[in-house]
Amino acid sequence: MIMSDKCCDTNKSVENDQACCNTNMKDLTSNTNCCSNDHANKIEEKKEVKQTCCNVTKEEYRQSKVDINRTVFSTDKESLDKFEYLIHGMDCPSCALTIEKGLNRLKAVREVKVNYNTAKLHVLVHRNSAFEIENQVKQLGFTIEALTKNKNLQTYNIEGMDCGSCAKSIENHLNTISSVKSVSVNFSTGKMKLDHENSVDEIISEVAKIGFKATLQTKGNTSQTPKKNNEFGSIIVSGVLIALGFIGSYTDISPMMSTFLYAFAMVLSGYKPVKSAFYSIRSRSLDMNVLMSVAAIGAALIGEWLEGATVVWLFALGTTLQNKSIEHTRNSIRNLMDLAPAEAWVRVGETLTKKPVEDISIDEIIIVKPGDKIPLDGEIIVGESSVNQAPITGESIPVDKNIGDSVYAGSINENGSIEIKVTKLVEDTTIAKIIHLVEEAQEQKAPTQAFVDKFASIYTPVVFILALLVMIIPPLLTLGSWGEWFYKGLELLVVACPCALVISTPVAIVSAIGNAARNGVLIKGGTFLETAGSINAIAFDKTGTLTEGKPAVTEIKPYNMTDNELLSIALTLEEHSSHPIAKTIVNYVKEKGISSKKGDLYKSIVGKGVQATVEGNVYYAGNLKLFEDMNIALDHVKKDVESIQNLGRTVVIIGTKHDIKGLISVSDTIRKTTVHALNSLKQIGVKQVVMLTGDNDGTARLISKEANINRYFSELLPEDKVSVIKQLQNEGLKVAMVGDGINDAPALATADLGIAMGGAGTDTAMETADIVLMADNLEKLPHTMKLSRKALTIIKQNIWFSLIIKFIALALIFPGWLTLWLAVLSDTGAAIIVILNALRLLKVKQ
Incomplete structure (x- = not known):
């Protein structure tokens, strides 16, 4: 009805x-x-x-x-947000359906659509619900990358974090504030991403309450300024007070005075951790500050003032040294940020004005003098120069740039003043995208890090409860005095802090990704870094990857005339043709300084070649079919043509209706860097180097022989390349695919690791691949694989070292061989050693 x-x-x-x-x-x-x-x-x-x-x-x-x-119906359109995400890790359309179903279970979601082909997620949600979407996708086992910025999301730099538990404490504390919608703190990068409705000053004040310093990151302030303070000053004073108290205990100074010196030292060094511990407890977080504070206060309560003061002093010294060490890893990104100048000379009419780069619009003209850094991406409209692009691509040799060529912010103008038309705003430049991608990559947890964090989240409360039981149960069973077992319990509290273990993986990942970025390689997350370290087979697209991707003249074979005469006739015939091979021959002849002859009556013969009248004679340039149709005797020519074609080259025949004047062979040439790069990959442990190409078997065989490739697959369509990748995986190989990031997208997605080359200025390559080689050659690939393997080794070393130190400390507690200060030293000392070991990744060179 x-x-x-x-x-x-x-x-x-x-x-x-x-x-x-x-x-x-x-x-x-x-x-x-x-x-x-x-x-x-x-x-x-x-x-x-x-x-x-x-x-x-x-x-x-x-x-x-x-x-x-x-669904909660609303008449307020402003209460809804639309977001777009890129989803990594979908293997088939059913994965897209899984994500849709998972998100539809969330009350905040109004509309959701996942496109498997584009790997994009479009979602309509209630205001301030973006983090729910991201968390749900991660729980489903996929990686999510935001393409639409949350207008309310702000980034803060955090100073003073000692390890991952500090980051967790900040998150827990801010989550208790109703005006904070979502918060994510990353210890490795020192960044906090916050969605909040209250003022910035309130957030800074709240962070300060728990002992840290927050500063809002703005467009002009994207780097974190190193903290300048007097931490070492207070540590030195505390150390002197402890030393005086210790000496006083063996002299005529009263015990009360020694106790006073110890207490004063504890207050001086312990104020910050105790304050942080107070807010951590309020936020229901059991971090290292809580454990150390309880241990120090407990030592004082049982009269062990020297032990308590030493615990606090060692803890303060260790965390300060950790901060100084971790700063080196964060510098790897800060140095990138400092590459592009903050101001540029802008031409306005006939005058030059210096303006901040943030105020410069697209299509404005900027002037860059010799020796200066280029401030923004653009196109040269006046002048020519050599530009050092090492900050972007990692290439050490400057690249010649002429009118019409693109240049990148952060690169250095070696010689010659140039005028550049700006093509990208400061936040959209290639260097800005690199920085953004590297920061995002460093914030993503690798599988090993996720496992360690989960282990630590279980280990810490278990040991904490064990410490409480040790303090209470043995004395109740008359197995010892309360003071003895209380002391052992305090030792257990200190050992319960898994700082070295938690820090073992992220510092190594940040260091490795920072090193790669400085060398022109983008590794888009710890997951991909770990995957790269286990790769034992690499498949390469041929055209544009192993080869130059454009034809070049490789051989000239004249009959009864000189090379120059043959080339002059070829130039006359081909300079009116738009065919790629014709253009290749024309460019080759012109580069040699050979001029064309007088010609007219040009004519294109479809599918066969061209003809023209040259100095009164009709000449032809084309394939074998063209001359066979003219019934010319070709017996001696066919043998030469077949031998050239067997090498995978294309032959252009030059002649008249009566005889053949010569042959010019054209082919796609192998890159100069290819052979060295592939040999280097084999030396570092890559078992299989495979080439995939759509070309015929002859061409594939020739290139594979020149490049020293193990296996090749020829005459492949894009879907065939996917089948080959799966075949290699079925053989038990861990496969990486190297291509241009666009044409090879299906194969890149199917492989265990997708590597795109030539990413500088190519947004698609930077968005789609797992690893991007910014330079258009393979030189950086061996370094990337070597760096990844080194990172995996160091991560394993750090984890095992951290666990062994913990187990040794635990084993030494009950025989009474471990003291409180030794327990602290084992924890902070191990953390410093782990960090220093990870910092070695910053020094890995090609």
Whole structure:
């Protein structure tokens, strides 16, 4: 039946309309509308979701009942946000369906669509619910990358964090504030991403309460300024006070004075950790500050003032040294940020004005003098120069740039003043994208790091509870004095801090990714760094990857004339053709300084070649078929043509209707860097180097022989390349695919690791691949694989070292061989050693 107008009264709320329609839904038949069309249209304007109470069939209602009951209807369009994400890790369309179903379970989600082909997620959600989306996708086992920026999301630099537990404490504390919608703190990069409604000053104040310093990151302030303080000053004073108290205990100074010196030293060094511990407890977080504070205060309560003061002093010294060491890893990104100048000379009419790069718009003209850094991406419109692009591509040799060539912010103008038309705003430059991608990569947890964090989250509370039991149960069972077992419990509290273990992986990952970025390689996360370290087979696309990707003249074979005469005739014939091979021959001849002859009556012969009258004679340039149709004797020529074609080259025949004047062979040439790069890969442990190409078997065989490739697969379509990748994986190999990031997208996605080359200025390559070689050659690939393997080794070393130190400390507690200060030394000392070991990755060179 048709429902009454009263049901769809547009003056009533949409909620009432929905309730009215739901009440009468049982009366619906399969093709009946619940409201009149006019009223339905008005209601549609008021709703924010696809499901409506109007124009819905009985069957549709059953299918969407859960969604209708779940949806919170709103008339406020401003309460909804649209977001777009890139999803990594989908293997088939069913993965897209899994994500859609998983997100549809969230109450905040109004609409969700996942496109497997583009790997993009489009979602409509309630305001301030973006973090729910990201967390849900991660829980489903996929990696998510935001393409739409959250307008409320702000980034802060955090100073003073000693290890990952500090980051967790900040998160827990801010999560207790109602105006904070979501918070994510990354210890490795020293960044905090916060979605909040209160003021920036309030956030800074809240962070300060728990002992840290927060500064808002703005467009002009993207780097974190190193903290300049007097931490070492207070540590030195505390150390002197402890030494005086210790000496006093062996002299005539009263014990009270020694105790006073110890207590003063504890206050001086322990104020910050105790304050942080207070807020950590309020936030229900059990971090290192809590453990150390309890241990120090407990030592004082049982009269072990020297032990307590030493614990606090060693803890303060260790964390300060950790901060100084970790700063080196963060410098790897800060140095990138400092590459591009903050100001540029802008031409306005006939005058030059210096302006901040943030104020420069697209199409403005900037002037860059010799020796200066280029401030923004652009195109040269006046002048020529050599540009050092090492900061972007890692190439050590400057590249010659002429009018029309692109240049990148952060690169150095070696010689010659140039005028550049700006093509990208400061936040969109290649160097800005590199910095953004590297920071995002460093914030992502690798599988090993995720495992370690989970282990630490279980280990710490278990040992903490064990410490409490040790303090209480043995004395109750009369197995010793309360003071003895209380001391052992305090030792257990200190050993419960897994700082060295937690820090073992992220510092290594940050160091490795920073090193790679400085050398023109983008590794887009710890996951991909770990994967690269285990790769034992690499498949390469041929054209444009192993080879130059453009034809070049490789051989000239004249008959009864000189090379120059043959080339002059070829130039005359081909300079009016638009065919790629013709252009190759024309460019080659012109580079040799050979001029063309006088020609006319040019004519293109479709599928065969060209003809022209040259100095009164008709000449032809084309394939063998062209001359066979003219019934010319070709026996001696065919043998030469076949031998050249067997080498995978294309032959252009030059001649008349009577005889052949010569042959010019053209082919795609192998890159100069290819052979050395592939040999280096084999030396560092890559077992299989494979080439994939759509070219014929002859060409593939020639290139594979020149490049010293293990296996090649020829005459492949894009889908065939995917099959080859799967075949290699089925053979038990861990496969990486190297291509241009666009044409080879299916194969790149199928491989265990996708590597794109030539990413400088190519947004698609930087977005789609797992690793991007910014330079358009393979020189950086062996360094990347070597760096990844080294990173895996150091991560394993750090983890085992951290665990062994912990187990030794635990074993020494019960025999009474471990003291509180030794327990602290084992923890902070191990953390410093782990960091220093990870810093070696910054020094890995090609």
